[in-house]
Amino acid sequence: MKRVGPHEASPVHLVLDGTPVVLEASSRQSLAEAIRSVKPTAVHLGCEEGACGSCTVMVDGPTVRSCTVLAVQCESAAVTTAAGLGDRAEDLRLALMEHFAFQCGFCASGFVVVAAEFLGGLEGEIPDEAAIREAIAGCVCRCTGYASIVAAIRTVAAERAGETG
Amino acid sequence: MGWVGRSPTRSEDRALVDGLARFAGDVEPIGGALHAAIVRSPVARGRLVALHPGGVESDTRGKDRGAALVTAADIDFTRPVPNILTDRVSMPLLAIDRVSYVGEPLAVALADTRDAAMDLACSIEPEIETGPACAGLDFAVLGPPIHDVLDSNVVHERTFRYTPDAAPGDADQLSIAHDAVMPRSTALPLERVDITADFDPGSGRYTVWANYGGPMALHAVMASCLGVAPADLRLHISERIGGNFGIKQAMYPMIALVAAAARVVGRPVRWRETRAESLTAASAASERRTIVTGGFGRDGKLHSLAVEQTENLGAYVRTPEPAGLYRMHGAITGPYDVQDLVVANRAVLTNQVPSGLNRGFGAPQLFLSLESMIDRAARELELDRAEIRRRNVVGAFPHRCPGGAELDSGDYVAVIDRACELIGWSSFDRATSGTRRRGIGLACSVETSGNNLGYMNLAADPDSPAARVPRSGAGAVAAIAIDPVGSVTVHLDAPDCGQGYRTIAAQVAADELGVDPEAIRVETALDTASDGWLLTSGNYANRFSTAVASAVAEASRKAAEKLRHVAAARLGTTPDLIDLVEGQAIDRTSGASTPVLRLGGQLHWDLAQRPTALDGPIRESAYYAPGHLRSPEAGALQTSFTYSFQCDAAIVQVDPATGELAIESYVSVHDAGTVLHPASFVGQVHGGLAHGLGAALGEEIAYDEDGRPSATSLHSYAPLRATRMPPVVVDHLESPSPHTVHGAKGIGDGCAVLAPAVLASAIGDALELARNPTPPFTPARVWELAVGLGSDR
Numbered sequence: 001m002k003r004v005g006p007h008e009a010s011p012v013h014l015v016l017d018g019t020p021v022v023l024e025a026s027s028r029q030s031l032a033e034a035i036r037s038v039k040p041t042a043v044h045l046g047c048e049e050g051a052c053g054s055c056t057v058m059v060d061g062p063t064v065r066s067c068t069v070l071a072v073q074c075e076s077a078a079v080t081t082a083a084g085l086g087d088r089a090e091d092l093r094l095a096l097m098e099h100f101a102f103q104c105g106f107c108a109s110g111f112v113v114v115a116a117e118f119l120g121g122l123e124g125e126i127p128d129e130a131a132i133r134e135a136i137a138g139c140v141c142r143c144t145g146y147a148s149i150v151a152a153i154r155t156v157a158a159e160r161a162g163e164t165g
Numbered sequence: 166m167g168w169v170g171r172s173p174t175r176s177e178d179r180a181l182v183d184g185l186a187r188f189a190g191d192v193e194p195i196g197g198a199l200h201a202a203i204v205r206s207p208v209a210r211g212r213l214v215a216l217h218p219g220g221v222e223s224d225t226r227g228k229d230r231g232a233a234l235v236t237a238a239d240i241d242f243t244r245p246v247p248n249i250l251t252d253r254v255s256m257p258l259l260a261i262d263r264v265s266y267v268g269e270p271l272a273v274a275l276a277d278t279r280d281a282a283m284d285l286a287c288s289i290e291p292e293i294e295t296g297p298a299c300a301g302l303d304f305a306v307l308g309p310p311i312h313d314v315l316d317s318n319v320v321h322e323r324t325f326r327y328t329p330d331a332a333p334g335d336a337d338q339l340s341i342a343h344d345a346v347m348p349r350s351t352a353l354p355l356e357r358v359d360i361t362a363d364f365d366p367g368s369g370r371y372t373v374w375a376n377y378g379g380p381m382a383l384h385a386v387m388a389s390c391l392g393v394a395p396a397d398l399r400l401h402i403s404e405r406i407g408g409n410f411g412i413k414q415a416m417y418p419m420i421a422l423v424a425a426a427a428r429v430v431g432r433p434v435r436w437r438e439t440r441a442e443s444l445t446a447a448s449a450a451s452e453r454r455t456i457v458t459g460g461f462g463r464d465g466k467l468h469s470l471a472v473e474q475t476e477n478l479g480a481y482v483r484t485p486e487p488a489g490l491y492r493m494h495g496a497i498t499g500p501y502d503v504q505d506l507v508v509a510n511r512a513v514l515t516n517q518v519p520s521g522l523n524r525g526f527g528a529p530q531l532f533l534s535l536e537s538m539i540d541r542a543a544r545e546l547e548l549d550r551a552e553i554r555r556r557n558v559v560g561a562f563p564h565r566c567p568g569g570a571e572l573d574s575g576d577y578v579a580v581i582d583r584a585c586e587l588i589g590w591s592s593f594d595r596a597t598s599g600t601r602r603r604g605i606g607l608a609c610s611v612e613t614s615g616n617n618l619g620y621m622n623l624a625a626d627p628d629s630p631a632a633r634v635p636r637s638g639a640g641a642v643a644a645i646a647i648d649p650v651g652s653v654t655v656h657l658d659a660p661d662c663g664q665g666y667r668t669i670a671a672q673v674a675a676d677e678l679g680v681d682p683e684a685i686r687v688e689t690a691l692d693t694a695s696d697g698w699l700l701t702s703g704n705y706a707n708r709f710s711t712a713v714a715s716a717v718a719e720a721s722r723k724a725a726e727k728l729r730h731v732a733a734a735r736l737g738t739t740p741d742l743i744d745l746v747e748g749q750a751i752d753r754t755s756g757a758s759t760p761v762l763r764l765g766g767q768l769h770w771d772l773a774q775r776p777t778a779l780d781g782p783i784r785e786s787a788y789y790a791p792g793h794l795r796s797p798e799a800g801a802l803q804t805s806f807t808y809s810f811q812c813d814a815a816i817v818q819v820d821p822a823t824g825e826l827a828i829e830s831y832v833s834v835h836d837a838g839t840v841l842h843p844a845s846f847v848g849q850v851h852g853g854l855a856h857g858l859g860a861a862l863g864e865e866i867a868y869d870e871d872g873r874p875s876a877t878s879l880h881s882y883a884p885l886r887a888t889r890m891p892p893v894v895v896d897h898l899e900s901p902s903p904h905t906v907h908g909a910k911g912i913g914d915g916c917a918v919l920a921p922a923v924l925a926s927a928i929g930d931a932l933e934l935a936r937n938p939t940p941p942f943t944p945a946r947v948w949e950l951a952v953g954l955g956s957d958r
Contacts, residue, residue, distance in 0.1 A: 007281075028280060040191035042184045044407070046355035047440040051879035054355055083184030093182040097174050100844045103852060104663025105181035106356045106407030112182055133887040140879070142355055142408050143663045145851030146887035 012071050017042070017084020025071035031057070031064075034071035035081060042081035044109045046140065053139030056110040057081045063117050065138075082112040089116045092156050099152035103143030110139045115153050119160065126161045129154065168672035168682055169907055172844035175668040176687075177405075177661070189359040189376035189403040190437060198361055198433035199231045200279040201423060202286035204272040205446055206264035209298035209516035209872025210311060213264050216272055219288035232285055233430050235273040237261045240425040244390050246418050248482035249625050250320050250512065254312045256481035256519060258390060258422040264293060265311060265480035266518050267873055268446025270419075273426045279437060298516040298872030302346065302452050302477045305513040311480065312514065320478070321487055321512035321624065325494075325800040327567035329504035338468060341545060342458040343538035345939045347530040347921070349449040349477075349866035350859070351876075352523045353884055354662070356407025358416045358438035358447070364428035369393065371424045374401045375416065378409040378660050379703015382618065383417045384693060386484055390421035396694075398424070402660045404690040409662035409704055410856065410917075411522025415448035415483070444882055445874045449866045450523035451489050452477040455534035460505070465546050465553045467539075469505035472497055472531070476512045476520070483519035487512045489527035491620040492706075493613065495570035495804030499535050500558045500577050500611050506567040516872040522705060524856045525918035528610070536608040536922040537937035540929065550926070551585050554609055554812075562900075569801030571793065572611065574900040575810045575836050581609065584834040587894050588814035595931075602821060602951070603829075604931025607814035608922035612837070614707035614911025615639035615806030617794045618700065623802055639806045640790030641712035642697045643720045645674060647765030647783040653678065653685045655720070658702035659713045661689040664913065665845045666709060670717045672842065673907070677721035678728070679745030679761060697786055707911025710841055711806045712789055715906040719787035724765070727783050731764045731774055791904050807902040809837040809910040813919045815891070817927040824948025826862070826928065828891035833916055836898045839908035849912045850895045857920025859885040863941040 009024040012034065023034045032055040035043045043066055046052035050068040057066045058080040066079075085092075092115055095101075102108045118127075118135040127135075132150050141149065180186040204216065216236060237259040245255035260269050274286035299311050305318040361374045371391060377400065388395040400420075406413065419436065427434040438447070453476050460469035476490045490510050497508055543553040558577035565571050584607060585591065595603045617639050625632040644656040655674050657666055666689055671682035678685075691698060701708070729740040732750030736743070742753045749758040768774055768782040775781065794803050816829040833850050840846045864882060867875040876882030901908025921940045928947065929937035938950050 026280070036191075039184075041180075041187055044188065044356070045190070046357070047879045049440060049878050049880065052355060052884075081184055082182075096182050097178045100172070100175060100178075100665075100848055102178060102181050102663075103665065103848055104354070104356070104406065104408040105177065105186055106188060106354075106663075108181040108186070109184050112184065130888075133890075137886045137888045140355060140884050140886065142353055142410070142856070142884065143852045144848055145853075145855035145893070146890050147851050147893060148848060150887065 010072065012074065013076055014074060015078040017081055023071060027070070027072055029071045030067050031069040031071045031074050032066035035066060035079065039081065039083060042083035042109060044106050046106065053114065054107045054110040056113045056139065058113060058117065063113055082109040085112065085116050091159060092116060092119060095152040095156045099148045099155065101144065101148045101152045107139060107141045111136060111141070111149055114139055119153065119156055122157055124161050126157050167676040169676055169841050170839070172842055173668065173672065173682060175665045176671065177665060177667055186405060188356055188405050188407050194361050194374035194401065195363055195433045198435040199275040199277065199430060200282040201426060201434050201436040202274045202282035203270050203442065204274055204286045204289045204291065206260065206267060206269040206271055206291065206293065208264060208293055208295045209267050209300065211264050211293040211295040213260055213262055213271065214292040214294060217290040217292060219290050231275060231277045231432065232281065233275045234285070234289065235275065235426045235429050239429045242392055243421065243425050244392060246386060246390060246484055248484045249621055249631055250482045250487065253314045254481065256418060256483050258418055258425060266516050268442065268518055270422060273422065275426065275430055275434060300516055300868040300870060300872040302454055302475060302513065302515065305477065305515045306475065311516055318513045318515065319511055320482060320514055321510065323510050325508040327506040338460040338462060339545060340458060340460055341538055341542040342456060343534050343541055343936065344454065344456045345534045345537060346452065346454045347533055348941060349452045350864045351444060351449050351866055352410035352412035354408025354410055354412065357440065357443050358413065358419065360416065360420055360423045361433060361435040362420070362424035362427040363433040364424065370397045370399065372399045373420055373424055375420055376403045376406045376413060377416060377420065378406050378413045378662050378705065380414065380485065380705050381698050381702040382700040383414065383484065387417050387421045390418065391424055399694040402691040406660055406662040410524040411526055411705060412448050414705065415521045440879060441877050444876050446518055448521035449518055451520035453530040455530050457534040457538040459538050459542055461542050461546065463546065465548045465556050467501055467503045467557045470498055470503050471507040473509045474511065477515050477517065478512050479517040479519035480514060481519050483521060486520055487624050488620060489520065491623050492527040492616060493531050493804065494620060494623060495568040495802040496566055496611050496613060496808060497531065497568050498566050499532065500609050500810055502557060502559045502564065504567050508568065517868055524853065525914035528914065528918040529857065529860065529921055532608060532610045532918055533922045533925060537925055540926050540937050551581055551590055551607060554581055558609065569797065570804045570808065572808045573902050573904055574838065576898060576900055577810050580810055580834050580836050580898055581812045583896055583898065584812040584814045584832050587832040587834065587896060588816060588830065590814065597818065600821065601818045602931040603816065603818050604927045605814065605816050606923055606926025606930050607812060608919050608926055609812045610915065610919050612707065612809040612811060612911055612915045612918065613805035614711045614809065616706040617803055617805060619796045619802055622797050623800065635796040637794050637796045638790055639701055639708065639712055639794055640699055640788055641702065641708065641716040642699055642786060642788050643713065643716035644697055644786040645720045645724045647724065647762060649766050649769035651762035651766030653762060655685055655687045655717055656696060657687065657689050657713055658691065658698045659709055660691055660704050662704045664709060664849070665842060669714065669842045669845065673714050673717045674721040677718060677725050680748050684762060707913050710909040710911055711905045714841060714909060716787050716789035718906040719789055720785050723785035723787060724783050728761055728764055731768060732759055732761065734774065735759055735764065793904065807838065807904050807910040809835060809912060809915065811835045811915040811919060813916065813923045815923045815927045817924065817931055819928060819931045819947055819951060821951035824944035824951060826942055826947050830894070831891045832894045834896045835912060835915060836900050837912040838902040838910040839899055840897060841907060841909050846897065846912055847895050850916055851893060853914060853916035854893060854920055855885050855890060856917040861921040861924045861940045861942055862889065863943045865941045
């Protein structure tokens with residue numbers, strides 16, 4: 001295993017939102033900071049201690065809090081942020097807008113990714129409200145009281161179930 | 166039908182859902198900045214002997230040519246934060262000789278990267294001779310002063326008596342008191358403070374970029390701290406602010422500190438707050454003891470009210486405090502029609518972080534005690550809790566409150582009735598299938614919008630010159646311009662912190678210009694050097710729907726008037742016959758039309774088209790400052806621009822074995838006048854409720870006896886999550902305000918204010934307590950109540 005000192009930068013190769021990038025990251029640098037060095041709006045940092053969920057991204061599939069993962073741990077990983085979900089999440093984005101899901105929206109970068117993962121795992125079923133709330137409980141929103149976000153996710157789940165069913 | 170009152174999709178949102186929304190931390194406003202980390206006091210009280218350099222890793226130092234430590238001695242050109250209560254103790258930008266709360270800034274560590282700056286800050290070892298801390302409100306009143314130069318921690322004490330012309334004739338009065346201490350909590354916006362500052366030694370001017378939301382009155386205070394004229398402190402406020410809820414106000418001494426550090430090192434400096442700093446060292450909603458005593462007739466009529474408030478301001482009076490104590494002053498009687506009033510205010514200092522703005526600033530404390538007292542009166546008089554409120558709320562408008570507020574419009578009984586209907590008040594059945602205890606509760610409040618800054622005169626010593634300077638106002642300024650290609654830009658004096666100002670201001674302007682809101686760009690970024698703003702500008706105190714939206718409408722009307730002149734000349738008619746509709750200026754007589762915005766653009770290219778009375782292309786600004794706000798007289802203050810009314814009700818279940826509290830349902834009914842954007846209105850109600858429920862259910866900034874804060878991360882300060890929110894029903898009635906262009910009032914604070922009182926009412930009912938309990942309603946606390954341990958905290 002390659003060793004990197006605390007203040008040394010070393011190259012980390014990622015496929016970030018579908019684009020290969022090489023980032024210079026020190027051994028202490030979080031994945032969130034590394035992503036923000038090239039795409040500063042794609043990930044927002046609310047706590048830097050893994051509690052608010054705003055920095056959620058997908059790493060080779062499942063979601064992680066990018067503030068609690070080191071960039072150097074993600075060598076060669078495919079990382080997807082809210083800015084890289086592409087056309088498959090357009091129904092989600094539109095539903096979030098139509099339900100006025102966000103206010104300040106600082107947390108949106110995390111909610112969009114978490115909701116996309118949750119909806120992607122449903123396989124045609126329509127979740128009840130409690131399941132949606134459980135799914136987004138890792139993300140903190142201080143503006144909305146969550147009802148608008150829950151409603152948007154439920155709408156997308158119903159629409160997708162209708163299409164597949 | 167106009168755009169106001171509809172809910173178009175928000176123009177803010179596309180970038181948000183695309184992951185492309187830029188916040189302060191996402192841009193680099195100036196190159197070459199050093200990063201700052203703050204060395205802070207680890208103890209609540211003591212004598213600062215020295216700051217010892219520690220063992221920073223040598224490779225950091227070797228590589229980092231910018232590494233520096235800025236101490237209090239380095240910024241001796243700065244001044245402490247002035248306040249209106251005392252000259253003897255002022256909050257310094259960096260502690261000098263003494264520390265007075267955990268987290269007090271001691272020095273600024275600077276380095277090329279944030280990590281290196283934090284390493285440097287962590288390596289500094291403060292040598293402090295610790296002293297006994299005062300971390301409690303009651304001890305502060307009686308105990309020795311926390312600052313040696315003071316005789317007492319009580320830095321403010323003032324009593325106001327308002328006696329009606331004729332004393333009430335009811336000799337058979339029942340006196341009901343309620344005493345509650347509302348604990349500290351914090352606002353917790355997800356975006357933290359981000360400040361970048363630069364000093365230009367050639368001009369002696371500072372430039373700052375920050376996610377500061379106002380109040381802009383504090384701009385002059387920051388300049389005073391830096392010892393420069395306000396014009397020499399140019400502040401750029403970011404276009405988007407990631408939540409605020411008041412607490413970002415508290416960054417202003419940090420803006421002055423970061424700017425001072427930039428001057429010392431001769432390079433731009435950037436400081437990004439950590440979450441621990443935002444929780445422990447920024448600000449908190451004040452802890453306050455409120456004793457409310459009501460004198461009731463046997464018919465349940467409230468004849469007199471006494472309110473005794475003791476506010477814990479923390480270690481220093483940080484301006485605008487003691488505003489929290491005075492924000493509700495004129496309307497301290499709430500929605501109730503009672504003229505005999507005594508208000509006794511006291512403010513104390515403790516070894517805690519200075520208090521400051523929080524959503525509903527200063528009001529949750531009042532309504533917790535006032536509404537709990539009304540509940541208790543209902544129990545004593547064997548009246549229904551809704552009925553006693555119906556008998557006492559104001560019925561005719563405008564209504565002059567003894568404290569000075571003039572409640573402008575409403576149908577308070579109708580709102581109470583609606584809330585009762587929605588929650589099922591009269592058919593409520595407390596029976597449950599198991600051992601759980603079921604209860605129902607309600608509470609009412611008036612919600613202020615647009616604060617009259619004349620409160621300062623009430624807070625100042627009546628014999629001091631500060632009390633004699635006339636102060637009044639809650640106004641706004643807005644500007645509108647049409648560029649050479651016919652694009653419209655509206656400029657606000659209110660930074661957006663998530664409320665959708667861009668969307669709503671565009672609706673307002675669109676109605677006046679007869680165009681689609683999508684044709685209007687709204688600028689919420691603010692540059693103090695080039696944009697219009699007032700002392701009262703900013704994102705706070707519900708001022709958008711009242712002052713800001715009114716100013717946008719007035720500026721847009723000026724623009725529309727000019728457009729009518731130009732269109733009339735073009736179409737060969739007179740301005741009064743021109744209608745602006747669906748993007749066209751139409752001659753009502755002939756039906757001839759011309760695209761309205763193109764006319765505005767053409768004025769740039771051909772000034773000859775301007776009517777003689779007009780002076781150039783369209784660039785209009787308007788102030789909206791209500792005439793009914795005056796400087797206080799005889800202790801009476803018209804506290805705010807308008808007053809909304811609200812009644813909330815909730816049904817809860819308590820498990821007496823575990824203390825688990827479940828909120829079955831929550832109803833919130835508002836009368837906030839005309840609703841500008843209904844979806845945003847509902848969003849504000851839900852968001853305010855989450856804020857209020859968070860504070861009620863356990864978001865507490867607690868201190869141990871040594872003054873150490875318990876909440877240092879989001880793991881120890883647990884914000885409300887989606888799984889904890891109850892089902893919510895929102896409704897509204899509309900009694901337009903006579904004081905605003907659209908009849909709109911404020912909505913942002915209401916549920917944040919009332920939720921603790923509503924839960925106290927419902928839990929008190931479920932457990933059949935004689936007195937409503939005091940938050941936070943944690944399982945441990947609710948269990949104590951259920952088993953009969955200490956009904957008062």
